[in-house]
Amino acid sequence: MNIQQKAYSRFESIGLPKARHDDWIFFPNSAFQKINVISPEENFSESISKEFDLGIDTEKNIAALIPLIHTRNTFLKTIDANAQETGVLKARDDFSHTLFHIQKGADVSLEILDNKNEHAFTAERLDFFVEENAKLELFFCNPLQNHSLQFRHVRIVAAAKASIKILGLQENTGCYRQSFDLFLNGEDSTVDFRLLNQLKGETEAHYHLTIHHNAPHTKNNQFVRQILNGKSHVSYDGAVHVGKDCTEVNSAQLINSILLSEEAKVSVKPVLKIYHDDVECTHGNTCGELDAESLYYLQSRGIDAKKAEEILLLNFASEVFSDLESSIGRERILHILANKN
Amino acid sequence: MLSIQNLKTSLKDGTSILKGVNITVQPGEIHAIMGPNGSGKSSLFKAISGHPSYQIDSGSVILNGEDILGMDINNRANAGLFISMQYPIEIPGVKNVDFLRMALDSKRAYLGLEKIKDSEFNQLMEKYTSLLEMDDRYISRGVNEGFSGGEKKRNEILQMAILDPKVACLDETDSGLDIDALRIVARGINEMMTPEKSVILVTHYQRLLDYVKPHFVHVLRQGKIILSGGPELALKLEEQGYDWIEEA
Ligand SMILES: Nc1ncnc2c1ncn2[C@@H]1O[C@H](COP(=O)(O)OP(=O)(O)OP(=O)(O)O)[C@@H](O)[C@H]1O
Ligand SMILES: [Mg+2]
Numbered sequence: 049m050n051i052q053q054k055a056y057s058r059f060e061s062i063g064l065p066k067a068r069h070d071d072w073i074f075f076p077n078s079a080f081q082k083i084n085v086i087s088p089e090e091n092f093s094e095s096i097s098k099e100f101d102l103g104i105d106t107e108k109n110i111a112a113l114i115p116l117i118h119t120r121n122t123f124l125k126t127i128d129a130n131a132q133e134t135g136v137l138k139a140r141d142d143f144s145h146t147l148f149h150i151q152k153g154a155d156v157s158l159e160i161l162d163n164k165n166e167h168a169f170t171a172e173r174l175d176f177f178v179e180e181n182a183k184l185e186l187f188f189c190n191p192l193q194n195h196s197l198q199f200r201h202v203r204i205v206a207a208a209k210a211s212i213k214i215l216g217l218q219e220n221t222g223c224y225r226q227s228f229d230l231f232l233n234g235e236d237s238t239v240d241f242r243l244l245n246q247l248k249g250e251t252e253a254h255y256h257l258t259i260h261h262n263a264p265h266t267k268n269n270q271f272v273r274q275i276l277n278g279k280s281h282v283s284y285d286g287a288v289h290v291g292k293d294c295t296e297v298n299s300a301q302l303i304n305s306i307l308l309s310e311e312a313k314v315s316v317k318p319v320l321k322i323y324h325d326d327v328e329c330t331h332g333n334t335c336g337e338l339d340a341e342s343l344y345y346l347q348s349r350g351i352d353a354k355k356a357e358e359i360l361l362l363n364f365a366s367e368v369f370s371d372l373e374s375s376i377g378r379e380r381i382l383h384i385l386a387n388k389n
Numbered sequence: 390m391l392s393i394q395n396l397k398t399s400l401k402d403g404t405s406i407l408k409g410v411n412i413t414v415q416p417g418e419i420h421a422i423m424g425p426n427g428s429g430k431s432s433l434f435k436a437i438s439g440h441p442s443y444q445i446d447s448g449s450v451i452l453n454g455e456d457i458l459g460m461d462i463n464n465r466a467n468a469g470l471f472i473s474m475q476y477p478i479e480i481p482g483v484k485n486v487d488f489l490r491m492a493l494d495s496k497r498a499y500l501g502l503e504k505i506k507d508s509e510f511n512q513l514m515e516k517y518t519s520l521l522e523m524d525d526r527y528i529s530r531g532v533n534e535g536f537s538g539g540e541k542k543r544n545e546i547l548q549m550a551i552l553d554p555k556v557a558c559l560d561e562t563d564s565g566l567d568i569d570a571l572r573i574v575a576r577g578i579n580e581m582m583t584p585e586k587s588v589i590l591v592t593h594y595q596r597l598l599d600y601v602k603p604h605f606v607h608v609l610r611q612g613k614i615i616l617s618g619g620p621e622l623a624l625k626l627e628e629q630g631y632d633w634i635e636e637a
Contacts, residue, residue: 340441345478347462348438349488349548350495356463359491363482370482 052088054104055116059085062108071109074283074315075254079223082169082197083110088117100147100177103203103229109256111199111227115173118143127154129179134376139163139172147175150182157185157376160200162193162220171199178210180234187215187377189384195222202227208234208263215369215377216243217384218253225254232259232266243272244368244381247280247312254283259299261290261327267298273368274305275361276312285317290327301331306338306364338364362386390416391470391556391587396448398436406432406443408612414556417584421598421623422591424609425631430591431475433609434558438472439465453555466492467499469555473545473562475591481531485544486514488532489551496552517550521577538565546577557581558589563597575600595627608634 049057064080065072107113122145127133129151137146138161150156163170178184186202206212212230230239245253259268274282288299305314316333338360346356365385372378391414398407406429414420422430436443437450439462450458457465480488493513494504505513518527521543533541542562549557559578563571578601582588590601598606598620606622607614608631616622616634 339478341478342480344440344462345474345480346488348440348466348472348474349492350463350466350499350552351491352463352495353461355491355495359483360480363480366482 051102051104051116051122052119055107055113056085056088058104058107059110059113059117062110062113064110071256071285073317074281074285075225076223076252079197079252083114084169085114085117100149100175102175109201109227109229111171111225112173112201112203112229114199115143115145115171115201118171119145119173121145122147125149127151127156127182129153131155134158136161137174139170142167142170144172145175146173148177150176150178150184152179153181154179155183157187159377159380160186160188162188162190162195163198164193166194167196169197170195171201173201173203176202176204178204178206178212180207181209182207183211183213185213185215185375185377187213187381189215189217189377189381190220193220193222195220195224198222198224200224200226201229203229203231204239205231205233206237206239208236210234210237212237212239213372213375213377214239214241214243215372215375215381217381218243218245219247220253221247221249221251223252225256227256228258230257230259230268231262232268233262234266235263236265237263238267239269240372241268241270241272241286242368242372244365244385245272245274245276245282246365247274247282248277249280250278251280253281255285257284257286259286259288261288261294261297261299263291264293264295264297266294268300270301270303271368272301272303273364274314275308275365276305276314277308279309279311279313281313281315283315283317286319287317288319288329295326297327299327299329299331301329303331303333304364305335306361307335308337362388390414390451390453391589392449392451393433393437394449394451396433396436396450397446398432398443399446400442401444405446406612407436409448410609410612410614412589412607412614414587414589416587417582418605419582419588419590419601419603421603421606422589422609423593423606423623423626428609429612430609431560432612434472434560434589434591437465437558438462438470463495464499466552466554467496471549471552471554471557473542473549473557473559475560475564477533477541477545479531479533479536481534483532484528485530485532485534486528489514489548492548493551513551517547517577520580521547521550522573523547539567539570542566543570543574546574550577550581553581555585556587556589558591560591561593562590563592563594571597572600595623598623610634 126149130153132155134157136159290297369378393412396410399405608616
């Protein structure tokens with residue numbers, strides 16, 4: 049069986065999520081009507097080598113399977129050991145699959161561009177196999193774009209001392225769900241996940257992040273903020289699994305939301321953790337408005353209310369990225385934020 | 390000139406805070422307001438500056454002929470009112486120097502002036518940071534970010550100096566200052582005093598008044614000025630506290 053067929057048979061056995069499915073609890077059920085999965089064409093030839101296990105047999109997420117079933121081919125790319133690369137990833141078809149093999153010690157920064165197809169439903173899957181000591185930065189900060197329904201699934205497998213950074217500025221409209229399946233399989237591998245949602249209208253943005261700590265001394269940091277207007281809705285489900293014998297694991301999650309309208313909504317799933325004593329974990333989740341004392345302070349120095357609000361919102365937004373080391377993604381996103389107003 | 394007449398304020402829940410305050414401060418005058426904790430000193434400053442927690446029930450606040458109670462918070466500042474906060478807040482992420490410049494340009498826009506030029510602004514900064522003996526941290530860091538209590542107070546005085554207000558209301562600017570800082574801050578206040586300007590100091594202690602000499606001293610208690618006098622009143626309060634006043 050090729051990948052397409054394998055993915056299809058897995059899809060058939062799990063089916064579309066039922067209402068109240070735990071992983072889709074915040075997702076608007078009506079959107080499923082746009083999804084039509086058909087049996088893959090017979091004549092498709094497959095070229096991904098066996099060394100890359102995509103985890104299809106145990107996959108529970110349809111968003112990870114659908115791009116594999118419907119894609120016309122996998123875009124495969126190898127980054128050589130110790131190479132430095134920057135690039136953009138852009139899906140041209142409604143359904144696409146990309147696989148990066150990042151070899152030892154490589155240093156890679158990739159920008160994920162949005163699929164410009166304005167079709168009823170698009171889905172993409174990005175796989176990264178990151179070898180020892182390699183660095184991967186993935187970022188997205190697309191200008192406003194409307195998605196009728198979009199899935200993006202990112203799966204990363206990290207070897208020892210690999211360092212993964214994912215930075216996102218999300219301002220799209222429409223309905224989308226992004227899932228991240230991150231496997232910290234080697235000792236001292238780390239993932240830093242930073243996400244800022246600035247949404248309006250009836251936008252539905254849903255995030256599902258699962259981090260598997262499969263080795264000792266692995267670390268994850270999740271810092272997510274949103275500024276929501278209109279009837280926009282963000283959900284965030286960040287689950288952390290810590291395997292047996294994985295000592296000195298560190299996990300931090302911070303989620304802050306500012307709701308600028310009465311109808312905006314944020315749903316955060318309580319963190320699910322399977323852990324033992326040797327895990328250091330912190331998490332926080334706040335939701336509120338701009339700090340009234342800060343607004344007053346700025347205004348008391350002559351700055352008008354609107355400008356004061358903009359300053360504080362920009363501040364709130366920039367903080368998601370500002371403490372990071374300088375990188376292409378960080379600078380790009382901070383630049384976009386600072387030049388908006 | 391600042392004239393506060395029969396000012397009554399309350400909180401949103403209806404709690405009455407100021408119960409008819411009258412103070413008139415002429416150009417060139419320094420007034421000190423003293424009073425027990427919780428008597429309403431900070432509330433007075435916040436209320437006249439437009440803090441949203443305080444509802445004005447009656448009275449007027451006239452700044453150089455204009456009733457400022459109907460004005461937006463920012464325009465009260467732009468018209469020449471400055472409040473140095475008892476507890477200045479931190480705004481990380483906004484560089485102190487950018488903040489100062491934004492504030493100054495807001496005032497200039499209000500007065501119909503164009504934005505300040507780089508060279509002019511740098512000169513101002515240079516002048517006042519050296520007068521107040523402030524190093525680069527005050528410039529490049531976020532507003533009050535990680536500043537100690539005393540450093541925050543000194544930063545308030547820097548803001549005052551840059552904004553050059555007509556009436557400066559300084560709320561316990563001396564609290565938290567070390568001995569040297571107190572002297573330096575006092576120098577900053579005296580420097581800004583000219584015959585056209587006025588200062589109202591809220592303080593608990595005589596020591597600031599040794600450096601910045603008030604013309605009048607008022608005692609605020611339970612939302613009212615219960616006694617006013619000359620500089621000697623502060624000395625008497627320092628010695629005897631507030632209890633004797635009711636008996637008098
Ligand atoms: N925003 C507020 N919310 C609730 N209570 C308030 C508020 N502002 C003032 N108060 C109350 O009003 C009274 C006066 O407070 P204020 O801060 O003006 O006192 P103060 O004279 O400045 O005291 P201190 O010398 O301790 O600084 C206090 O009882 C205080 O608790
Ligand atoms: Mg006070």
